[in-house]
Amino acid sequence: MIDMLVVDLSRWQFAATAMYHFIFVPLTLGLSFMMAIMESVYVMTGRQVWRKATLFWGTLFGINFAMGVATGIVMEFQFGMNWSYYSHYVGDIFGAPLAIEGLMAFFLEATFIGLFFFGWDRLSKVGHLVVTWLTALGANFSALWILVANGWMQNPVGAKFNPDTMRMEITDFMAVIFNPVAQAKFVHTVSAGYLTGAVFVLAISSLFLIKGKHVELARRSAVVAASFGLASALSVVVLGDExxxxxxxxxxxxxxxxxxxYETEPAPAPWTLIGLPGADGRLGFHISIPWLGGLITTRSFDRPLPGIDELVERAEDRIRSGIIAYNALQQIRADATDQDARAVFDDYWADLGYGLLLKKYRADIENATEDEIVMAAQDTVPSVWPLFWTFRIMMGLGFFYIGFFALWFYRASRGWIDTHKPLLWFSLFTLPLPWIAIESGWFIAEFGRQPWVVEGVLPTFYAASGLTVIDLVLSLSMFVLIYTVLIVIMVLLMVRVIKAGPKDNLLAIMPAADDEDDFVIAALPANRATQELGS
Structure with missing residues (x-):
């Protein structure tokens, strides 16, 4: 029988590493394009303040990128270590975009980051600008392939279960790449990253303006952030709707x-603005907006929105079909030449994953009782109220940032960048909010998919490795400790860069002269910085 504690700890470990890692990813995406925009202005105008701005924000980008790499590599190893059956079952599909991401996007990004930092005095202005844009594109290509892999887990298209190899295999790779879920997730996720970068630049620029330091750079950076942020905030909401x-x-x-x-709503369904659970755990007191839910989710006036109860009934039917597929699969394994069993399996294989839900209750699922089928169908319902409120937090922050950046864009267009100190302080203190929205979005995407690790194909509990509780407790504690230390290091390094302020030359992290165990930010000429870092 399945040890659910092992499964839960495995989930906690992957969730911890993934959510730590995604602290760095959105800022990498946002800063990459913002520094490309600033360097474009520098090349077009020749004004040194834009070169200084590109170097300053690029240094912060470099620190964040390094931490993102350090935390992201571990996740790929976890697929084999913590989720070995998942790796066997769907590795033929899931591994392909991950390999492409490593070979194409990551190497592209890493290579041009090196040229970005050490190519200022070796490349022409236009050549270096091309490098900066390729760095930004590399970051986005990396996100694309990761989200293609994740999108397939949400909507497993272009693949079929092979009863001879006992694993899912690709039948249409283009369908995997152009999966509508993957494409929607990609544009929504990168837009959220752009918004994060804009908020970060605006917050640090506000800090400079409050203190009256680096005013020329801060004003220009704030103008870019206001424009880029407004476009990003609008994109996040529109693409989130998609x-x-x-x-x-x-x-x-x-x-x-x-x-x-829980109950199916007639078309067009309302959208619940806020709500509280009733005595039975279902929706009690609530405020709804008529028709909005149906228009958002179905884009129509005549399609009803099925409720949880109806979907559970559908799951029961699919579980029964999954039992038929499972029985046919056992016959094929006993006699690979049994064409009748293969014909039955071809008709019912799409519901095999639903049949596997019964493995939580018994090994011989072909003998499952009606009660066990009902329990397995109920397992297809994720925890409702954490999802309900997390979704509203994410949506509320999305609409907040539309108003926030609209105000900043208006003030920037009037030249009122540093004339309102309360707004500057408010902008500084909103810095954590994009990460709250982004982590909420990933919680909704992954927690809302439960009980599936691959939607409708492979239950989460069936995908875990046969580790012990002690293994997982020790490794989970270790990862949380190490990742926390890495985040502290990143914050300290960024604070040092921000305190040092923008410089005219390449920024390099060098040991402090008075304390060799500490680190400070030193501005060195480009050729000397290259020599020092190389040694």
Missing amino acids: SGYVATEHQMMKIAALEAM
């Missing part, structure tokens, strides 16, 4: 859980 529509097509249970909607 992501929700795609989820309605392929993950109806997730949508029903986000709305705490």
